Amino acid sequence: MNRSVDFWILVGTLAAFTAVNIFLFLYGGFRIDWDSFGIVIAAGLTLIMYSFLYKDNPAFKIGENLYVGVALGYTVIITWFNALKPDIYEPFFVPLFTGTARPEYLVVVPVILGIFMVLRISTRLAWLSRWSFAFVVGLGAGLTIPNYIHTFILRQIEPSMRPLFGGNETVFASVNGIFILVGVVTVLLYFFFSIEHKGPVGVASKIGIYFLMVSFGASFGYTVMGRMSLLIGRMIFLLRDWLGVLH
Amino acid sequence: MTFLRRTIPLAICFVLGITIAFQYYVPNQHSSAFLELMTRWDKIIAGFAVFIGAYSLFHLHFSRIKFKAAGWGYSIFVFIGAGIMLFFGFYNEGEGLLADKQEGSMFDWLYIYVQVPAGATIFSILAFFMASAAYRTFRARTVESALLLVAAIIVMLGRVPLGALISPYLPLAADWIMSVPNLAAKRGILLGVSLGAIATSIKIIFGIERQYLGGGD
Amino acid sequence: MLDKFVNIDRRIIFVLVAIAVIVSLLLTFRLPIPPTPPVLSIYNTIEDLPPDSHVLIAFDYDPAAMEELQPMAVALLHHLYSKDLKVIGLTLWPGGTGLAEQALVTLAGEYNKKSGEDFVFLGYKPGVASLIINMGENLHTAFPTDFYGNDTQTLPALRGVHSLKDIDYVIDLAAGASAETWIAFGKEKYKFDMAVGCTAVIGPDLYPFLDSRQINGLMAGLKGAAEYEVLVGFQANAVEGMRPQSVTHALVVVFIIFSNAVFFASGGWRTTRKRLGGAGR
Numbered sequence: 178m179n180r181s182v183d184f185w186i187l188v189g190t191l192a193a194f195t196a197v198n199i200f201l202f203l204y205g206g207f208r209i210d211w212d213s214f215g216i217v218i219a220a221g222l223t224l225i226m227y228s229f230l231y232k233d234n235p236a237f238k239i240g241e242n243l244y245v246g247v248a249l250g251y252t253v254i255i256t257w258f259n260a261l262k263p264d265i266y267e268p269f270f271v272p273l274f275t276g277t278a279r280p281e282y283l284v285v286v287p288v289i290l291g292i293f294m295v296l297r298i299s300t301r302l303a304w305l306s307r308w309s310f311a312f313v314v315g316l317g318a319g320l321t322i323p324n325y326i327h328t329f330i331l332r333q334i335e336p337s338m339r340p341l342f343g344g345n346e347t348v349f350a351s352v353n354g355i356f357i358l359v360g361v362v363t364v365l366l367y368f369f370f371s372i373e374h375k376g377p378v379g380v381a382s383k384i385g386i387y388f389l390m391v392s393f394g395a396s397f398g399y400t401v402m403g404r405m406s407l408l409i410g411r412m413i414f415l416l417r418d419w420l421g422v423l424h
Numbered sequence: 425m426t427f428l429r430r431t432i433p434l435a436i437c438f439v440l441g442i443t444i445a446f447q448y449y450v451p452n453q454h455s456s457a458f459l460e461l462m463t464r465w466d467k468i469i470a471g472f473a474v475f476i477g478a479y480s481l482f483h484l485h486f487s488r489i490k491f492k493a494a495g496w497g498y499s500i501f502v503f504i505g506a507g508i509m510l511f512f513g514f515y516n517e518g519e520g521l522l523a524d525k526q527e528g529s530m531f532d533w534l535y536i537y538v539q540v541p542a543g544a545t546i547f548s549i550l551a552f553f554m555a556s557a558a559y560r561t562f563r564a565r566t567v568e569s570a571l572l573l574v575a576a577i578i579v580m581l582g583r584v585p586l587g588a589l590i591s592p593y594l595p596l597a598a599d600w601i602m603s604v605p606n607l608a609a610k611r612g613i614l615l616g617v618s619l620g621a622i623a624t625s626i627k628i629i630f631g632i633e634r635q636y637l638g639g640g641d
Numbered sequence: 642m643l644d645k646f647v648n649i650d651r652r653i654i655f656v657l658v659a660i661a662v663i664v665s666l667l668l669t670f671r672l673p674i675p676p677t678p679p680v681l682s683i684y685n686t687i688e689d690l691p692p693d694s695h696v697l698i699a700f701d702y703d704p705a706a707m708e709e710l711q712p713m714a715v716a717l718l719h720h721l722y723s724k725d726l727k728v729i730g731l732t733l734w735p736g737g738t739g740l741a742e743q744a745l746v747t748l749a750g751e752y753n754k755k756s757g758e759d760f761v762f763l764g765y766k767p768g769v770a771s772l773i774i775n776m777g778e779n780l781h782t783a784f785p786t787d788f789y790g791n792d793t794q795t796l797p798a799l800r801g802v803h804s805l806k807d808i809d810y811v812i813d814l815a816a817g818a819s820a821e822t823w824i825a826f827g828k829e830k831y832k833f834d835m836a837v838g839c840t841a842v843i844g845p846d847l848y849p850f851l852d853s854r855q856i857n858g859l860m861a862g863l864k865g866a867a868e869y870e871v872l873v874g875f876q877a878n879a880v881e882g883m884r885p886q887s888v889t890h891a892l893v894v895v896f897i898i899f900s901n902a903v904f905f906a907s908g909g910w911r912t913t914r915k916r917l918g919g920a921g922r
Contacts, residue, residue, distance in 0.1 A: 456778055457778075459774065459778060460774075460775060460778035460779055460782065462771075463768070463771040463772070463774045463775040463778070464771075464775050464782055464783070466768055466771035467766060467767060467768030467771050467772050467775055467783070470767035470768040470769075470771065471767045471768075473767065474735075474767075524789060524790035525788075525789075525790070527789075532739060535739045536739065536743070539704060539736070539739075540704040540707065540739070540740070541704075542704075543703060543704030543705050543707075543736070544704045544705060544707050544708055546705070547705040547706075548708065551658065551889075552654070552655045552658055552659075554893070555654055555655075555657075555658045555889075555892070555893055555896060556651040556654045556655070558893045558896050558897050558900075559647075559654055559896035559897070559899075559900050560647060560648075560651070560900065562897050562900070562901075563900070563901060563904050564901055564904075573897065573901070576897075577894050577897065577898075580890045580893060580894055581890060581891070581894060583864055583890075584864065584883065584886050584887040584890045585672035585673055585674050585883050585886075585887050586672065586887030586888070586890065586891055587887075588673060588675075589672070589673075599677070602845065602848055603848055603851075603852065606845050606848060607848040607849055607852055610845060610846055610848060610849050611849040611852075614846075614849055
């Protein structure tokens with residue numbers, strides 16, 4: 178019974194989609210060109226993705242898997258044209274084989290390390306990838322220590338060290354400054370598990386939780402905002418670019 | 425073999441980590457040139473990571489097809505999508521891979537009319553589930569959850585034009601929540617996370633944390 | 642009895658949300674969109690830049706965040722091109738390359754700007770933090786060629802630019818953690834003015850940087866983009882989207898209030914309190 182209902186929903190949707198597109202090509206703003214055909218494909222894919230809201234279905238799964246494949250193909254090609262070709266092929270291989278300029282021999286080191294990295298997929302030579310990961314991780318760790326201390330610790334503590342009621346700010350701003358200081362300290366205390374959260378520490382960490390909850394509420398509000406914006410964007414596409422009912 | 429498999433990577437990590445960390449405090453021409461070279465190398469190495477990503481995905485879906493796992497037929501579409509994209513990328517309007525990327529190609533068309541709408545729509549589906557979750561599960565069961573709920577309502581209304589029409593105080597209240605309690609909590613989290621990242625970096629440099637080596641010897 | 646209202650088929654909620662968006666898009670009513678100080682600050686900084694100053698936009702997003710960040714990019718480019726500033730575009734996300742190029746090139750056509758002369762699109766490079774530091778030391782070794790294969794040393798749009806230190810303003814359009822990376826390894830290390838335009842989801846995380854003046858402006862979500870569209874006098878998708886944005890937010894608030902009212906009316910809070918009390922013991 179259910180299967181037959183789903184079948185007719187599918188047939189109906191396909192028929193409606195086809196009819197709408199025929200109408201758009203005959204009487205709407207669509208012309209017989211790749212752009213108009215592209216908008217039809219894009220609208221079809223958008224509706225296929227939304228079909229998941231009715232229930233998980235083969236059309237959605239096909240669309241989803243197709244998207245994963247296309248996105249991967251795009252990344253590989255873009256990485257070639259934007260990174261590997263201008264950074265390896267052009268400065269090293271082109272001069273090496275054409276003799277037009279001096280090849281950049283220093284490029285050989287990261288190329289070898291890059292190839293070692295890809296060897297992680299081999300069973301016998303996977304250990305060579307450790308050299309590449311050691312380089313990447315070591316460099317990352319070395320960069321993180323001083324830059325994080327400066328950017329995320331010292332520069333973040335600085336605003337909370339400003340003098341209160343110094344005369345240059347309003348009373349409201351000074352009170353907010355105290356609020357922020359209390360919030361930062363109590364939140365840090367809440368995450369500090371080396372002492373038991375009892376007595377004054379317990380009270381402080383409780384205040385920290387309250388600050389965190391308000392912050393999570395704000396994040397929730399912003400997340401709703403973000404997701405709705407994505408939906409609105411797709412609806413604008415369907416109503417304006419595809420159906421042409423929105424101007 | 426242990427020397428090649430373990431000692432050398434640990435040594436690379438230690439020497440590079442220490443040198444780069446100290447480079448920060450020695451800002452002269454030579455140390456800057458060294459930093460530039462190392463980051464340039466790292467950028468080139470990072471380009472190779474795309475092959476590991478591609479292999480992992482293809483391997484996963486190939487295995488699903490090979491062993492006829494549930495829904496294996498859908499995995500074929502990963503290969504179809506990637507195959508079409510790679511074909512038109514390599515073809516490059518007849519110029520091939522070694523020429524500069526051609527503009528207005530079928531590759532670009534597939535990106536604009538297949539990848540962009542599909543990617544944008546998949547994530548927009550979450551809007552419906554957020555609304556559903558708000559209706560079905562968002563309850564003021566405790567003081568903490570009540571605080572979360574009230575803050576969310578004020579921010580949701582105060583951050584859209586409608587909020588100002590309901591009350592001119594709503595945007596002000598939302599601003600205050602964002603720039604005082606939210607800021608304090610986020611700064612606390614940022615300080616904690618950063619201290620954690622710094623500690624982990626020190627452990628990595630000194631070989632205490634060596635998960636990046638993977639398993640085995 | 643009341644529980645029935647809470648446990649309705651979620652597809653009813655889906656339909657209500659869809660109707661709210663479609664109807665509020667089709668009905669045209671105006672809503673006030675006054676600019677907030679963090680958005681105004683970006684606008685004012687760009688207004689104060691003399692012509693031919695270099696502004697770098699990092700398009701660090703992909704199609705998943707396009708509906709929030711592409712309107713932001715378009716509004717910014719309207720402002721930058723109309724002020725005759727040299728625009729440098731790049732992306733740390735491979736999936737964002739096509740979107741970045743589309744925005745840069747389409748708008749350039751409207752303002753009669755030429756690639757390589759008035760703007761330059763550097764394309765995508767991997768490496769994230771390493772790439773930013775590489776650009777901070779030498780932009781030309783980080784990007785030997787632009788997206789179209791032209792040597793960056795010879796491009797007029799990059800005249801006078803050796804590294805990030807020579808950039809007058811950097812704006813990161815972020816859908817992930819790229820803003821923090823730009824701040825830590827770019828702004829703080831090479832001392833340039835910086836602002837962030839981001840998806841609403843990560844907006845709250847960036848307020849500490851606004852307070853510490855590590856960024857001088859912040860545009861979050863479609864609302865931020867709408868404010869910028871109003872400021873530059875180009876009202877498009879973002880301003881259009883503020884009607885459904887308002888209505889759907891109101892709808893979600895009504896959902897929350899209604900379901901909580903049912904929860905309290907049906908005595909659900911008593912059982913919760915008992916359960917929590919029991920767990921406490």
